Amino acid sequence: MIRLFYKRAIQDIRENRFLNAVTIITIALSILIVSVFALFFINTNDLINHWKKGIRVMVYLKTNTSEARIPDIKKKFEEMYGVSEAVFISKEEALEQLKLQIKSQISLLEDLKENPLPDAFEVRMIPSSQSWEKVETLSGKIKSLPYVDAVEYGEKWLGRFTNIVNLFRLTGYGVGGLFFMAAVFIVANTIRLVLYSRREEIEIMRLIGAADSFIKIPFYIQSLIQGTLGGILGLGILFVTFIIIASNVEHGFLPGSFQIRFLPPAVFISIVISSMLVGWLGCYLSLKQFLRI
């Protein structure tokens, strides 16, 4: 019997080609927009994690810290949990580095009577400790030391960036939800139009003893096909666009060894399943209303 239902669904799709094409394209566009957000989040999350891995903690010493204490301070840092190395950067070295960075405006530094920069340590983490939480804990410990003036690990800008990304994520959920609903209603409307155009046939089928399931199942199959094709089309467009963009992005544009990637298989499959759900739900809403009598 399932073969018969499938045959009828295909026949319906052939008889209402234009309507079905509109529905499939609408689902495809909704899926495309939602997938763009998903792709953006996956890659920005990867990027944030990549940045977190390269975390270095800059420890600025108080100006009255004597040079003789430097080796002890270095040892103290290197004995701390999670630290692989502490590299001392003297204020003279720091000034030279600054001069190199602002070559074009070096005249700003020429009139300085004394070096305003402090001595500092660049504390590097072992790989297993390169997590945000562990860095925060370590920084707290270091800051409490009497000879430490300030500790920096890029928390402000990275924190802000993460917050912005989270805001986009919430927006993405909202936009995704709206597009999901819009696609469901469009599918419901398409099915309603088909049902209306076939109301006489449906009435006759009921009079000759066809159960509701005999009438409904081909429509459900039709809407699942619409959802699947729409999902695959939307993801296909995204993939082609991704390939074009990825092949044109210069290697140097991205930090370090970071590479953008397409949606992982699990996400890909769940998007296709979601688009099938869009189709099914639209059909369910239409049939529930139309076959209530």
Next chain:
Amino acid sequence: MIGEKEKNAIIRLFHVYRHYGSKNALIDITLDVFKNEFLFISGPSGAGKTTLLKLLYLGEPVSDGQILIDGMNLSRISRNRIPYLRRNFGIVFQDYKLIKTKTVYENVAIVLEASGVKRRMVQKKVNHVLRTVGMEQRHSAFPPSLSGGEQQRVAIARAIVGDPKIILADEPTGSLDSESASFIFNLLKGVHTRGATVIIATHDKELIKKTGGRVVYLSSGRLEISPYV
């Protein structure tokens, strides 16, 4: 106590009413139809013949009263059991009600497909019944290309293909010439001979005269039962 005669009743109506707002279409109908009976429901246009047939297959609900079909009380039947009730009937509608976008074959086959009959058996039965009604050559034609008589034959084929217990025919010879009408009548007689109960709603006196079946007469929604001819 149910008498012997009543035990043989396949359709029983008890004080059935049907009204549309303030208009009474059927008033106090009490009637028994017996197994393998050939019954005519006669009366002028607007008497309620079609309405009476519709109540039997739950095309419309009863306003008051009870109807039993082969022991099943229609007022107690749940919505999802209605299709199974309707499979007891083969219905020939006044306006044929053939699906315009399906071929002759498909129109007849759908009755069996809806009941879950396997494809090979569907093919066998449909081809046989199309031969019986003389439409096997037109199996791939669509209803709009058929004459009235041909459409009526297809409608009868669809009504009988499932071997139903009861045939309901609403004005089956209504707009046909005498030759086509005669052919249709013979088909219905043939079905009756094979054991089905046949109920025909008609105002065609010639058709009624051809048979010795019982005639009940409807007038303004009320029943007048005439004795067996």
